[in-house]
Amino acid sequence: MKGLYCPLAHSRPDIHRDSEVNSVFDSIQIRSRTIQSLTTTDYSMDLSVNIGKLKLKNPVMTASGTFGYGEEYADFVDLNLLGGIVVKGISLKPMEGNPAPRICETPCGMLNAIGLQNVGLKTFLRDKLPYLRNFDTKIVVNILGNSVQEYVRLAKTLVDTGVDGIELNVSCPNVKKGGMTFGIDPRSLAKLITAVKRTVSSTVLITKLSPNVSSIPDFSRVAEDAGSDAISLINTIPALSIDTETWKPRLANVTGGLSGPAIKPIALRMVWEASQAVSIPVIGIGGITNALDALEFLLAGASAVQVGTGNFLNPKATIEIISGLAAYLRRKNIQTIGDIIGGMKGTKSGHNPDH
Ligand SMILES: Cc1cc2nc3c(=O)[nH]c(=O)nc-3n(C[C@H](O)[C@H](O)[C@H](O)COP(=O)(O)O)c2cc1C
Numbered sequence: 013m014k015g016l017y018c019p020l021a022h023s024r025p026d027i028h029r030d031s032e033v034n035s036v037f038d039s040i041q042i043r044s045r046t047i048q049s050l051t052t053t054d055y056s057m058d059l060s061v062n063i064g065k066l067k068l069k070n071p072v073m074t075a076s077g078t079f080g081y082g083e084e085y086a087d088f089v090d091l092n093l094l095g096g097i098v099v100k101g102i103s104l105k106p107m108e109g110n111p112a113p114r115i116c117e118t119p120c121g122m123l124n125a126i127g128l129q130n131v132g133l134k135t136f137l138r139d140k141l142p143y144l145r146n147f148d149t150k151i152v153v154n155i156l157g158n159s160v161q162e163y164v165r166l167a168k169t170l171v172d173t174g175v176d177g178i179e180l181n182v183s184c185p186n187v188k189k190g191g192m193t194f195g196i197d198p199r200s201l202a203k204l205i206t207a208v209k210r211t212v213s214s215t216v217l218i219t220k221l222s223p224n225v226s227s228i229p230d231f232s233r234v235a236e237d238a239g240s241d242a243i244s245l246i247n248t249i250p251a252l253s254i255d256t257e258t259w260k261p262r263l264a265n266v267t268g269g270l271s272g273p274a275i276k277p278i279a280l281r282m283v284w285e286a287s288q289a290v291s292i293p294v295i296g297i298g299g300i301t302n303a304l305d306a307l308e309f310l311l312a313g314a315s316a317v318q319v320g321t322g323n324f325l326n327p328k329a330t331i332e333i334i335s336g337l338a339a340y341l342r343r344k345n346i347q348t349i350g351d352i353i354g355g356m357k358g359t360k361s362g363h364n365p366d367h
Contacts, residue, residue, distance in 0.1 A: 057338040058348040061095070061315050063293045064241035066177050066216040068095035068150055068316060071349060072306065072334050075297050075320030076101055076154035076179065076220075077126065081140040082147070088327035093334060096150035098318060099140070101181045103156050104166060106132035116253055116262040121272030121299070122321055123253055125265035128156055128181075133166060137173060152177035152218065160207045171212040178212055180204065180240075183222030183247035195222035195247075198234045205238035218295065221245040221286070223275075228282045229289035236290040244295035244318060245286060246279045272321035273299040280312050287313025287354060301329060303336025313354040 059070035073096040079085055082097050091097065109129025116123050131140065136153075144151050153170050155178060157163040167178050182195035182204065194200045201219075209217050219235040221228065223246040235243050248269025253262040261267070279298025287294045293316070296309030301322035309317045322329040337349065346352060 057341045059095075059334065059337060059341075061293075061349060061353070063177070063218070063295065063316055064216045066096075066150060066241075070095040070334050070337070071310065071314075071316035072330050072337070073098055073150075073152070073295070073316060073318045074323065074330060075318035076181065078320040078323045081131075081136070082144050083140070085323065085327055089331050091144075091147040091149055093331050094149045095316060095334075096152055096176070097144065097147075098152045098154055098179055099136075099144070100130050101128050101154040101156045102130055102133055102136050102166065102170075103128065104133050104162055106130065106135065111264040113262065113264055114268070116268070118251070118253055118270065118272075119274060121270050121274030122324075123251055123263060123268035123270055124248065125263045125268035127265065133169060137169070141173065141175070150176040152179050152216075154179040154181050154220070156181040160204050163204055164207050164211050167208045167212045167217075171215045175215070177216040177218055178208070179218040179220050179244060180208060181220050181247070183220050183224070195231075196225055198231065201231065202234050202238040205235060205240050209239035216241045218242045218244050220247055220297075222247055223249050223278065223282055228285045232286040232289045232294075236292050240292065242293040242295060242315075243286060243290065244297055246275070246282055246298045249275055249278065271299070273301060273305075275299050276305060276308075280308055283309055283314050284312040284356070300333070301325060303333045303340060306333050306337060307340060307352065310349070310352045311354070311356040313356070315353055 061068050061071045072094060074094065076098045077100050079097060081099050082091055107128050107130050110125050110127030114125050114127070153175050155163060155166040155170070157166060163180065170178060182201060194204045205219055217240050219240040221231055221235065221243055225231050228245070232243055248271045250267055251270035252267050254260070255262050276299030279296065283294055283296040294314050295316045295318060296312065296314030297318040297320060299321070300306050300309065300317055300319050306317045319330050319333065326332070341349065
Protein backbone atom coordinates (compact mmCIF):
# COMPACT_ATOMS: atom_id res chain seq x y z
CA MET A 13 0.00 0.00 0.00
CA LYS A 14 2.98 2.30 0.44
CA GLY A 15 2.71 5.39 -1.70
CA LEU A 16 -0.84 4.68 -2.74
CA TYR A 17 -3.53 7.06 -1.61
CA CYS A 18 -6.36 5.31 0.16
CA PRO A 19 -8.98 6.89 2.40
CA LEU A 20 -9.67 3.86 4.57
CA ALA A 21 -9.47 5.05 8.14
CA HIS A 22 -8.45 3.26 11.32
CA SER A 23 -10.83 0.77 12.84
CA ARG A 24 -12.98 1.50 15.85
CA PRO A 25 -12.71 -1.55 18.12
CA ASP A 26 -15.08 0.13 20.56
CA ILE A 27 -18.06 -0.36 18.28
CA HIS A 28 -19.99 -3.59 18.36
CA ARG A 29 -19.52 -5.27 15.01
CA ASP A 30 -19.33 -8.72 13.59
CA SER A 31 -16.18 -10.10 15.24
CA GLU A 32 -14.80 -11.04 11.85
CA VAL A 33 -15.24 -7.47 10.66
CA ASN A 34 -13.41 -6.25 13.77
CA SER A 35 -10.45 -8.52 13.29
CA VAL A 36 -10.02 -7.46 9.68
CA PHE A 37 -10.17 -3.77 10.37
CA ASP A 38 -8.04 -3.95 13.47
CA SER A 39 -5.23 -4.91 11.13
CA ILE A 40 -5.70 -2.16 8.61
CA GLN A 41 -2.61 -0.03 8.29
CA ILE A 42 -3.73 2.38 5.64
CA ARG A 43 -3.29 6.11 5.71
CA SER A 44 -6.38 8.06 6.62
CA ARG A 45 -7.31 11.41 5.17
CA THR A 46 -8.64 14.42 7.03
CA ILE A 47 -11.42 16.15 5.22
CA GLN A 48 -10.60 19.77 5.84
CA SER A 49 -13.50 22.19 6.08
CA LEU A 50 -16.13 19.47 5.82
CA THR A 51 -16.67 19.00 9.52
CA THR A 52 -18.94 21.94 10.20
CA THR A 53 -22.39 20.84 11.28
CA ASP A 54 -24.98 22.93 9.50
CA TYR A 55 -28.41 21.38 9.50
CA SER A 56 -30.11 24.59 8.32
CA MET A 57 -29.39 23.86 4.65
CA ASP A 58 -32.04 22.10 2.59
CA LEU A 59 -30.67 18.64 2.03
CA SER A 60 -34.01 16.92 1.41
CA VAL A 61 -34.46 14.65 -1.59
CA ASN A 62 -37.29 12.54 -2.96
CA ILE A 63 -36.98 8.88 -3.86
CA GLY A 64 -40.30 8.54 -5.61
CA LYS A 65 -42.93 9.11 -2.93
CA LEU A 66 -40.34 8.73 -0.19
CA LYS A 67 -39.08 12.06 1.14
CA LEU A 68 -35.69 11.85 2.87
CA LYS A 69 -34.51 14.71 5.09
CA ASN A 70 -31.09 14.30 3.50
CA PRO A 71 -29.63 11.99 0.85
CA VAL A 72 -27.53 9.84 3.21
CA MET A 73 -28.69 6.32 3.96
CA THR A 74 -26.93 3.27 5.32
CA ALA A 75 -26.20 0.34 3.00
CA SER A 76 -27.75 -3.02 3.79
CA GLY A 77 -25.59 -5.40 5.80
CA THR A 78 -23.20 -2.76 7.08
CA PHE A 79 -25.29 -1.07 9.76
CA GLY A 80 -26.92 -4.08 11.37
CA TYR A 81 -30.46 -3.24 12.42
CA GLY A 82 -29.54 0.31 13.48
CA GLU A 83 -29.25 -0.41 17.20
CA GLU A 84 -25.62 -1.51 16.85
CA TYR A 85 -24.63 2.03 15.83
CA ALA A 86 -26.93 4.04 18.08
CA ASP A 87 -24.12 4.86 20.56
CA PHE A 88 -22.21 6.61 17.79
CA VAL A 89 -24.84 8.05 15.49
CA ASP A 90 -28.02 9.92 16.33
CA LEU A 91 -30.22 7.80 14.08
CA ASN A 92 -32.69 10.71 13.84
CA LEU A 93 -30.17 12.56 11.67
CA LEU A 94 -30.01 9.94 8.93
CA GLY A 95 -31.90 10.25 5.66
CA GLY A 96 -32.73 6.58 5.93
CA ILE A 97 -31.64 3.23 7.29
CA VAL A 98 -31.52 0.23 4.99
CA VAL A 99 -31.43 -2.80 7.22
CA LYS A 100 -29.62 -6.08 6.71
CA GLY A 101 -31.24 -8.29 4.06
CA ILE A 102 -34.21 -10.19 5.51
CA SER A 103 -35.43 -13.59 4.36
CA LEU A 104 -38.58 -15.46 5.36
CA LYS A 105 -36.64 -17.87 7.59
CA PRO A 106 -33.45 -17.04 9.55
CA MET A 107 -30.23 -17.78 7.64
CA GLU A 108 -26.92 -18.85 9.21
CA GLY A 109 -24.79 -17.66 6.33
CA ASN A 110 -21.55 -19.16 5.07
CA PRO A 111 -18.83 -20.85 7.16
CA ALA A 112 -15.93 -18.71 8.50
CA PRO A 113 -13.65 -17.11 7.51
CA ARG A 114 -16.16 -14.89 5.76
CA ILE A 115 -14.31 -11.57 5.66
CA CYS A 116 -10.82 -10.43 4.72
CA GLU A 117 -9.03 -7.19 4.03
CA THR A 118 -7.90 -6.26 0.52
CA PRO A 119 -6.13 -3.10 -0.68
CA CYS A 120 -8.55 -0.21 -0.12
CA GLY A 121 -11.40 -2.57 0.52
CA MET A 122 -12.68 -5.80 1.93
CA LEU A 123 -14.04 -9.11 0.72
CA ASN A 124 -17.08 -10.61 2.39
CA ALA A 125 -18.94 -13.85 1.94
CA ILE A 126 -21.34 -13.52 4.86
CA GLY A 127 -23.94 -15.37 2.81
CA LEU A 128 -26.92 -13.28 3.86
CA GLN A 129 -26.98 -14.34 7.50
CA ASN A 130 -30.03 -12.74 9.07
CA VAL A 131 -32.58 -13.13 11.84
CA GLY A 132 -35.51 -13.87 9.53
CA LEU A 133 -38.79 -12.02 9.09
CA LYS A 134 -40.51 -13.05 12.33
CA THR A 135 -37.67 -11.97 14.63
CA PHE A 136 -37.13 -8.80 12.63
CA LEU A 137 -40.75 -7.77 13.10
CA ARG A 138 -40.78 -8.71 16.79
CA ASP A 139 -37.34 -7.53 17.98
CA LYS A 140 -35.78 -5.13 15.48
CA LEU A 141 -38.46 -3.05 13.78
CA PRO A 142 -40.07 -1.71 17.00
CA TYR A 143 -36.70 -0.26 18.04
CA LEU A 144 -36.16 1.43 14.67
CA ARG A 145 -39.63 2.97 14.84
CA ASN A 146 -38.46 5.16 17.74
CA PHE A 147 -36.47 7.31 15.35
CA ASP A 148 -37.38 10.04 12.92
CA THR A 149 -35.78 8.45 9.90
CA LYS A 150 -37.03 6.35 7.00
CA ILE A 151 -36.81 2.59 7.31
CA VAL A 152 -36.11 0.63 4.16
CA VAL A 153 -35.99 -3.14 4.39
CA ASN A 154 -33.72 -5.08 2.05
CA ILE A 155 -35.35 -8.40 1.19
CA LEU A 156 -34.18 -11.62 -0.44
CA GLY A 157 -35.88 -14.79 -1.50
CA ASN A 158 -35.53 -17.89 -3.61
CA SER A 159 -38.73 -17.38 -5.57
CA VAL A 160 -41.09 -14.64 -6.68
CA GLN A 161 -43.59 -15.92 -4.10
CA GLU A 162 -41.08 -15.54 -1.26
CA TYR A 163 -40.25 -11.96 -2.25
CA VAL A 164 -43.95 -11.11 -2.54
CA ARG A 165 -44.73 -12.58 0.88
CA LEU A 166 -41.86 -10.71 2.52
CA ALA A 167 -42.74 -7.42 0.85
CA LYS A 168 -46.45 -7.68 1.67
CA THR A 169 -45.88 -8.47 5.34
CA LEU A 170 -43.37 -5.65 5.72
CA VAL A 171 -45.51 -3.10 3.93
CA ASP A 172 -48.50 -4.08 6.07
CA THR A 173 -46.42 -3.19 9.14
CA GLY A 174 -45.76 0.26 7.68
CA VAL A 175 -42.10 0.24 6.65
CA ASP A 176 -41.20 3.17 4.40
CA GLY A 177 -39.58 1.29 1.56
CA ILE A 178 -38.58 -2.10 0.23
CA GLU A 179 -35.21 -2.72 -1.40
CA LEU A 180 -35.08 -5.86 -3.53
CA ASN A 181 -31.75 -7.59 -3.17
CA VAL A 182 -31.31 -9.34 -6.50
CA SER A 183 -27.57 -9.00 -6.49
CA CYS A 184 -25.86 -10.93 -3.70
CA PRO A 185 -22.85 -12.77 -5.14
CA ASN A 186 -22.27 -14.93 -2.05
CA VAL A 187 -25.10 -17.45 -2.11
CA LYS A 188 -25.61 -20.38 -4.42
CA LYS A 189 -29.37 -19.90 -4.69
CA GLY A 190 -31.47 -16.80 -4.39
CA GLY A 191 -31.48 -13.19 -5.46
CA MET A 192 -28.66 -13.21 -7.98
CA THR A 193 -30.66 -15.47 -10.30
CA PHE A 194 -33.07 -12.58 -10.75
CA GLY A 195 -30.36 -9.92 -10.90
CA ILE A 196 -28.61 -11.27 -13.98
CA ASP A 197 -31.61 -12.35 -16.05
CA PRO A 198 -33.71 -9.48 -17.43
CA ARG A 199 -36.90 -11.55 -17.84
CA SER A 200 -36.80 -12.97 -14.31
CA LEU A 201 -36.00 -9.52 -12.95
CA ALA A 202 -38.96 -7.93 -14.73
CA LYS A 203 -41.28 -10.69 -13.54
CA LEU A 204 -40.12 -10.28 -9.94
CA ILE A 205 -40.43 -6.49 -9.88
CA THR A 206 -43.88 -6.56 -11.49
CA ALA A 207 -45.15 -9.10 -8.95
CA VAL A 208 -43.75 -7.26 -5.94
CA LYS A 209 -44.90 -3.84 -7.15
CA ARG A 210 -48.42 -5.15 -7.67
CA THR A 211 -48.46 -6.20 -4.00
CA VAL A 212 -46.87 -3.10 -2.51
CA SER A 213 -48.10 -0.36 -4.81
CA SER A 214 -48.33 2.28 -2.08
CA THR A 215 -44.76 1.82 -0.80
CA VAL A 216 -41.55 2.80 -2.52
CA LEU A 217 -39.89 -0.12 -4.25
CA ILE A 218 -36.15 0.10 -4.84
CA THR A 219 -34.37 -2.52 -6.95
CA LYS A 220 -30.72 -3.06 -6.00
CA LEU A 221 -28.86 -3.88 -9.17
CA SER A 222 -25.96 -6.23 -9.60
CA PRO A 223 -22.72 -4.83 -11.04
CA ASN A 224 -22.22 -8.31 -12.49
CA VAL A 225 -24.15 -7.69 -15.72
CA SER A 226 -23.08 -6.83 -19.25
CA SER A 227 -25.09 -3.60 -19.45
CA ILE A 228 -26.11 -1.44 -16.49
CA PRO A 229 -28.30 0.82 -18.70
CA ASP A 230 -30.25 -2.22 -19.96
CA PHE A 231 -30.90 -3.60 -16.48
CA SER A 232 -31.77 -0.13 -15.17
CA ARG A 233 -34.39 0.19 -17.90
CA VAL A 234 -35.76 -3.29 -17.14
CA ALA A 235 -36.24 -2.21 -13.51
CA GLU A 236 -37.91 1.05 -14.50
CA ASP A 237 -40.20 -0.53 -17.11
CA ALA A 238 -41.29 -3.25 -14.67
CA GLY A 239 -42.45 -0.64 -12.15
CA SER A 240 -39.55 -0.10 -9.76
CA ASP A 241 -39.78 3.36 -8.17
CA ALA A 242 -35.99 3.67 -7.87
CA ILE A 243 -32.82 1.68 -8.38
CA SER A 244 -29.83 1.39 -6.09
CA LEU A 245 -26.36 0.32 -7.16
CA ILE A 246 -23.91 -1.21 -6.76
CA ASN A 247 -23.78 -4.36 -4.68
CA THR A 248 -20.36 -5.92 -4.11
CA ILE A 249 -18.21 -7.16 -6.99
CA PRO A 250 -17.31 -10.89 -7.04
CA ALA A 251 -13.61 -11.23 -6.21
CA LEU A 252 -10.91 -13.55 -4.82
CA SER A 253 -7.98 -13.32 -2.41
CA ILE A 254 -5.39 -16.11 -1.86
CA ASP A 255 -3.07 -16.66 1.12
CA THR A 256 0.37 -17.21 -0.41
CA GLU A 257 1.63 -19.15 2.64
CA THR A 258 -1.13 -21.74 2.67
CA TRP A 259 -2.08 -21.42 -1.04
CA LYS A 260 -5.68 -21.41 0.10
CA PRO A 261 -8.36 -18.84 -0.61
CA ARG A 262 -8.72 -16.43 2.30
CA LEU A 263 -12.47 -17.05 2.45
CA ALA A 264 -14.04 -20.43 3.14
CA ASN A 265 -16.51 -19.64 0.36
CA VAL A 266 -13.47 -19.18 -1.97
CA THR A 267 -14.88 -16.03 -3.57
CA GLY A 268 -16.52 -13.05 -1.90
CA GLY A 269 -17.89 -9.63 -2.69
CA LEU A 270 -15.47 -6.71 -2.90
CA SER A 271 -16.56 -3.43 -1.27
CA GLY A 272 -15.04 -0.19 -0.02
CA PRO A 273 -13.06 2.59 -1.73
CA ALA A 274 -11.51 0.09 -4.17
CA ILE A 275 -14.84 -0.15 -6.01
CA LYS A 276 -15.80 3.53 -5.92
CA PRO A 277 -14.76 4.54 -9.45
CA ILE A 278 -16.54 1.51 -10.91
CA ALA A 279 -19.67 2.24 -8.91
CA LEU A 280 -19.56 5.89 -9.92
CA ARG A 281 -19.35 5.00 -13.61
CA MET A 282 -22.27 2.59 -13.26
CA VAL A 283 -24.38 5.11 -11.35
CA TRP A 284 -23.72 7.70 -14.06
CA GLU A 285 -24.68 5.23 -16.80
CA ALA A 286 -27.83 4.24 -14.92
CA SER A 287 -28.91 7.82 -14.32
CA GLN A 288 -28.56 8.54 -18.04
CA ALA A 289 -30.70 5.53 -18.91
CA VAL A 290 -33.73 6.01 -16.64
CA SER A 291 -35.86 8.78 -15.22
CA ILE A 292 -36.56 7.11 -11.86
CA PRO A 293 -34.24 8.11 -8.99
CA VAL A 294 -30.89 6.35 -8.70
CA ILE A 295 -29.27 5.66 -5.32
CA GLY A 296 -25.47 5.50 -5.44
CA ILE A 297 -23.55 2.91 -3.42
CA GLY A 298 -19.89 1.87 -3.45
CA GLY A 299 -16.88 3.01 -1.48
CA ILE A 300 -18.39 6.16 -0.03
CA THR A 301 -16.45 7.17 3.08
CA ASN A 302 -16.73 10.97 3.17
CA ALA A 303 -18.73 13.93 1.87
CA LEU A 304 -16.58 14.37 -1.23
CA ASP A 305 -17.28 10.77 -2.25
CA ALA A 306 -21.00 11.36 -1.75
CA LEU A 307 -20.81 14.56 -3.81
CA GLU A 308 -19.26 12.68 -6.70
CA PHE A 309 -22.20 10.28 -6.75
CA LEU A 310 -24.71 13.15 -6.61
CA LEU A 311 -22.92 14.93 -9.46
CA ALA A 312 -23.01 11.68 -11.44
CA GLY A 313 -26.81 11.66 -11.12
CA ALA A 314 -27.60 9.86 -7.86
CA SER A 315 -30.50 11.34 -5.90
CA ALA A 316 -29.23 9.75 -2.69
CA VAL A 317 -26.34 7.61 -1.48
CA GLN A 318 -25.84 4.63 0.80
CA VAL A 319 -22.78 4.26 3.01
CA GLY A 320 -21.56 0.69 3.50
CA THR A 321 -18.00 -0.35 4.33
CA GLY A 322 -17.40 3.27 5.40
CA ASN A 323 -19.42 2.53 8.57
CA PHE A 324 -16.90 -0.13 9.63
CA LEU A 325 -14.03 2.31 9.22
CA ASN A 326 -15.68 5.21 10.95
CA PRO A 327 -18.98 4.57 12.74
CA LYS A 328 -19.80 8.27 12.47
CA ALA A 329 -19.20 8.35 8.70
CA THR A 330 -22.87 8.92 7.83
CA ILE A 331 -23.38 11.97 10.04
CA GLU A 332 -20.02 13.44 9.03
CA ILE A 333 -21.09 13.08 5.41
CA ILE A 334 -24.39 14.85 6.12
CA SER A 335 -22.68 17.80 7.81
CA GLY A 336 -20.02 17.81 5.09
CA LEU A 337 -22.70 18.12 2.39
CA ALA A 338 -24.32 21.02 4.24
CA ALA A 339 -20.96 22.78 4.60
CA TYR A 340 -20.28 22.29 0.89
CA LEU A 341 -23.62 23.84 -0.09
CA ARG A 342 -22.94 26.84 2.11
CA ARG A 343 -19.38 27.28 0.81
CA LYS A 344 -20.56 27.11 -2.81
CA ASN A 345 -23.64 29.22 -2.09
CA ILE A 346 -25.94 26.51 -3.47
CA GLN A 347 -29.50 26.63 -2.14
CA THR A 348 -30.56 23.00 -2.20
CA ILE A 349 -28.92 19.63 -2.67
CA GLY A 350 -31.16 19.07 -5.72
CA ASP A 351 -29.08 21.68 -7.57
CA ILE A 352 -26.10 19.33 -7.41
CA ILE A 353 -27.80 16.13 -8.55
CA GLY A 354 -26.75 15.19 -12.08
CA GLY A 355 -24.65 18.33 -12.34
CA MET A 356 -21.48 16.79 -13.74
CA LYS A 357 -20.20 19.11 -16.47
CA GLY A 358 -18.46 18.35 -19.72
CA THR A 359 -20.71 15.53 -20.89
CA LYS A 360 -23.18 15.69 -23.76
CA SER A 361 -26.20 15.03 -21.58
CA GLY A 362 -25.23 17.60 -18.93
CA HIS A 363 -27.50 18.53 -16.05
CA ASN A 364 -30.74 16.68 -15.44
CA PRO A 365 -32.75 18.76 -13.00
CA ASP A 366 -35.63 16.28 -12.80
CA HIS A 367 -33.89 13.84 -10.48
C1 LIG B 1 -20.49 -7.26 5.41
C2 LIG B 1 -21.41 -6.87 4.30
C3 LIG B 1 -22.74 -7.36 4.29
C4 LIG B 1 -23.62 -7.00 3.27
N1 LIG B 1 -24.91 -7.48 3.28
C5 LIG B 1 -25.78 -7.08 2.31
C6 LIG B 1 -27.15 -7.50 2.33
O1 LIG B 1 -27.60 -8.21 3.24
N2 LIG B 1 -27.96 -7.10 1.30
C7 LIG B 1 -27.51 -6.30 0.29
O2 LIG B 1 -28.29 -5.95 -0.61
N3 LIG B 1 -26.22 -5.86 0.27
C8 LIG B 1 -25.37 -6.23 1.24
N4 LIG B 1 -24.06 -5.77 1.22
C9 LIG B 1 -23.63 -4.87 0.13
C10 LIG B 1 -23.66 -3.41 0.60
O3 LIG B 1 -24.96 -3.01 0.97
C11 LIG B 1 -23.12 -2.47 -0.52
O4 LIG B 1 -23.95 -2.59 -1.65
C12 LIG B 1 -21.69 -2.81 -0.91
O5 LIG B 1 -20.92 -3.16 0.22
C13 LIG B 1 -21.00 -1.64 -1.63
O6 LIG B 1 -20.95 -0.49 -0.83
P1 LIG B 1 -19.66 -0.09 0.07
O7 LIG B 1 -18.47 -0.12 -0.84
O8 LIG B 1 -19.99 1.29 0.58
O9 LIG B 1 -19.58 -1.09 1.16
C14 LIG B 1 -23.17 -6.13 2.23
C15 LIG B 1 -21.86 -5.64 2.26
C16 LIG B 1 -20.99 -5.99 3.26
C17 LIG B 1 -19.60 -5.42 3.26
